[in-house]
Amino acid sequence: MDDTSLKEDIGTEEFWVNMGPQHPSTHGVLRLELKLSGETVVDGIVHIGYLHRSMEKIAENRTYTQFIPFTDRLDYLASMNNNLAYVLAVEKLMGIEVSDRAKYIRVIMAELGRIASHLFGITTFVQDLGAFATPLFYGMREREKIVELFDDVCGQRLTYNYMRVGGVSRDLPNGADGKIKGIIKYLRPKFDDLEALFNSNPIFTARTRGVGVLTASKAVNYGVTGPNLRASGVKWDLRKDEPYLCYDKFTFDIPVGNNGDAWDRYKVRMDEMRQSLRIAEQAVLGLPEGDPTVKAGRIFRPEPGETYMRSENPRGELGFYIVSDGSPIPFRMKIRSPSFSNIAVLPDLIRGLKIADAVCVLGSLDVVMGEIDR
Amino acid sequence: MIKYFTCIISGIWNLAKGLFVTLKNVFVKPVTLQYPTQKLEMTQRYRGLVDLYPEKCIKCGQCVKICPTACLDLSVKAGEGADKKKEFGHFKYNMELCCFCGLCEQVCPTQAIYMNKIYEIAVYEHGKLHIDLLDKDKYDEWANPDVK
Ligand code: SF4
Numbered sequence: 349m350d351d352t353s354l355k356e357d358i359g360t361e362e363f364w365v366n367m368g369p370q371h372p373s374t375h376g377v378l379r380l381e382l383k384l385s386g387e388t389v390v391d392g393i394v395h396i397g398y399l400h401r402s403m404e405k406i407a408e409n410r411t412y413t414q415f416i417p418f419t420d421r422l423d424y425l426a427s428m429n430n431n432l433a434y435v436l437a438v439e440k441l442m443g444i445e446v447s448d449r450a451k452y453i454r455v456i457m458a459e460l461g462r463i464a465s466h467l468f469g470i471t472t473f474v475q476d477l478g479a480f481a482t483p484l485f486y487g488m489r490e491r492e493k494i495v496e497l498f499d500d501v502c503g504q505r506l507t508y509n510y511m512r513v514g515g516v517s518r519d520l521p522n523g524a525d526g527k528i529k530g531i532i533k534y535l536r537p538k539f540d541d542l543e544a545l546f547n548s549n550p551i552f553t554a555r556t557r558g559v560g561v562l563t564a565s566k567a568v569n570y571g572v573t574g575p576n577l578r579a580s581g582v583k584w585d586l587r588k589d590e591p592y593l594c595y596d597k598f599t600f601d602i603p604v605g606n607n608g609d610a611w612d613r614y615k616v617r618m619d620e621m622r623q624s625l626r627i628a629e630q631a632v633l634g635l636p637e638g639d640p641t642v643k644a645g646r647i648f649r650p651e652p653g654e655t656y657m658r659s660e661n662p663r664g665e666l667g668f669y670i671v672s673d674g675s676p677i678p679f680r681m682k683i684r685s686p687s688f689s690n691i692a693v694l695p696d697l698i699r700g701l702k703i704a705d706a707v708c709v710l711g712s713l714d715v716v717m718g719e720i721d722r
Numbered sequence: 723m724i725k726y727f728t729c730i731i732s733g734i735w736n737l738a739k740g741l742f743v744t745l746k747n748v749f750v751k752p753v754t755l756q757y758p759t760q761k762l763e764m765t766q767r768y769r770g771l772v773d774l775y776p777e778k779c780i781k782c783g784q785c786v787k788i789c790p791t792a793c794l795d796l797s798v799k800a801g802e803g804a805d806k807k808k809e810f811g812h813f814k815y816n817m818e819l820c821c822f823c824g825l826c827e828q829v830c831p832t833q834a835i836y837m838n839k840i841y842e843i844a845v846y847e848h849g850k851l852h853i854d855l856l857d858k859d860k861y862d863e864w865a866n867p868d869v870k
Pocket residue numbers: 772788789790791792793794819820821822823824825826827
C-alpha cells in the first residue's frame with residue numbers, strides 16, 4: 349500500500365458548513381457556504397440577498413430629491429459619501445454647477461465620513477481576530493466625535509440626508525469650523541495610539557501577514573476597488589485620477605500596499621485616514637464664504653439622456669447610472685456598489701486557508717451588506 | 723532557538739506598549755453617560771418626531787408631496803366662514819413609515835411642520851404609531867415616559 353491510498357483510507361470526509369447569516373463576523377447578513385476538510389477551507393460560496401430592499405426599483409418611483417434619503421441606507425457606515433455620489437450623478441445629468449462653499453463643505457464631510465467608516469472597519473476587523481472590545485471601543489470613541497459633528501450639522505447620527513442636488517441642505521452651524529479643526533487635532537495622536545496597539549502586536553501580525561493575498565491582476569479582473577485594490581499595489585484613486593468636486597486643489601498622497609494581504613489592507617486604511625485628515629484640514633482652512641444651501645422642494649426634470657458618475661467611497665468606487673426620460677423621476681437607475689465586487693473575490697482568497705483565517709480575510713475586505721444587496 | 727527568545731522579548735515589549743496606551747486611557751474622563759438617569763441633550767438640528775404648529779400651516783401640501791415614504795396624510799376642506807378659508811379635514815402622520823429624513827421640515831414655507839427632540843420612540847402598541855398631528859397633547863406620553 350502506498351502513502352496516498354493510506355491517506356485516503358483514514359482521511360476525513362469533506363463537508364459543507366454554513367457560516368452566517370447570523371454570524372457575528374459577517375458584518376451584516378452574509379451567508380457563506382464553506383466546504384471544509386477538517387479545519388481547511390476547500391471551497392466557499394457566497395450567498396447574498398438577505399438585505400435586498402429593491403433600491404433601484406424604489407428609485408424609479410421617487411423624484412430625484414426623494415431618493416437621497418434612500419442612498420443613506422446603501423453603505424450605512426458612510427452615508428455622507430453615498431449622498432455625495434448620488435447628487436454628483438444627478439448634477440452631472442442636469443449639468444448643474446455647485447457653489448464653492450458647497451464643494452468645500454462636501455469635501456470635509458466626505459473625508460470625515462471616510463475616517464469614521466475606516467475606524468469602524470479597522471476596529472471591527474481587529475475584533476474579529478480576537479482583540480476583544482478594547483480597540484473597538486477606542487475606535488468608537490474617536491468615531492463618536494465625527495458623528496457628533498454630523499449630528500450638529502444635519503440632525504442625525506447615521507442617516508444624514510445632508511447633500512442636495514446643487515448644494516447641501518444646510519450651512520455649517522456657527523462655530524462648526526472651529527469644531528472641525530478641534531476634531532482634526534484630536535484625531536491625529538489617536539491614530540498613533542491605535543497603531544501602537546496593532547502594528548507590532550505579534551498576534552495581529554502573525555494573523556494578517558501573508559493571509560488572503562490578492563494579486564494586482566486578480567484585483568483588477570474582479571473589479572475590486574478602493575483600499576482593497578490599493579493594498580494590492582494598484583495606485584488608483586478617483587480623487588486623484590478623475591478629480592471631482594475640488595479634490596485637485598488639495599495635496600495628499602495615495603497610500604498603496606505591496607503584497608495585497610490582510611495586513612496591507614489594514615495598513616492602507618490606517619494611512620488613508622491620515623491623508624483624509626490632511627484633506628479635511630486644507631478644506632476647512634480654505635473654506636470660502638457664500639451660501640451653499642438649495643431649496644429642498646425643487647423638482648428636477650433632466651433632459652432625456654443617461655449618465656454615469658462614480659466617486660471614491662471608503663469602500664471603493666460607488667457609481668450611479670441614471671437614465672432619464674425627461675420626467676421628474678428617473679426612468680432607470682443602476683447602482684454600482686464597491687462591496688459587491690469586493691466580496692466576489694472572497695472564495696478565491698479563502699481557498700486553502702483555515703476557517704479562522706477566512707474570518708480574517710472577510711474582515712479585512714471590510715464589506716457592508718447594505719450596499720451589496722441594495 | 724534565538725528566534726524563539728527574540729519572539730518572547732518582542733512580545734513582552736509590545737505588550738508593554740499596548741498596556742501603556744490603555745494606561746493612558748485609564749485616567750481620562752468616561753465618555754459614556756449613565757443612560758436612564760443621565761440623558762444626552764439633543765442637538766439644535768436634531769430630527770426627532772414630526773410635529774406641527776397647526777396655526778402656522780397654510781395647507782399647501784408640499785410636505786405631503788415631498789415625503790419619500792408617503793407617511794403624511796392631509797385633507798383640506800373649504801371653510802364655512804365668509805372668506806372660505808381652507809380648514810383642516812385631518813392631518814395624520816404614520817410614524818411607522820417615517821424615515822426621519824427631514825425633507826418635510828425643510829420644504830415647509832412657513833416652518834409649520836418641524837421635528838422635535840423626542841428620541842425615545844419605542845411603544846407597546848402598534849396603533850400609537852399612527853399619530854394625529856392636530857392633536858395638541860399627542861406627544862405628552864412620549865416626552866415624559868414616566869407619565870402613565
Ligand atoms: S421626516 Fe421624511 S419620511 Fe418623515 S414625514 Fe417628514 S418627509 Fe416624511
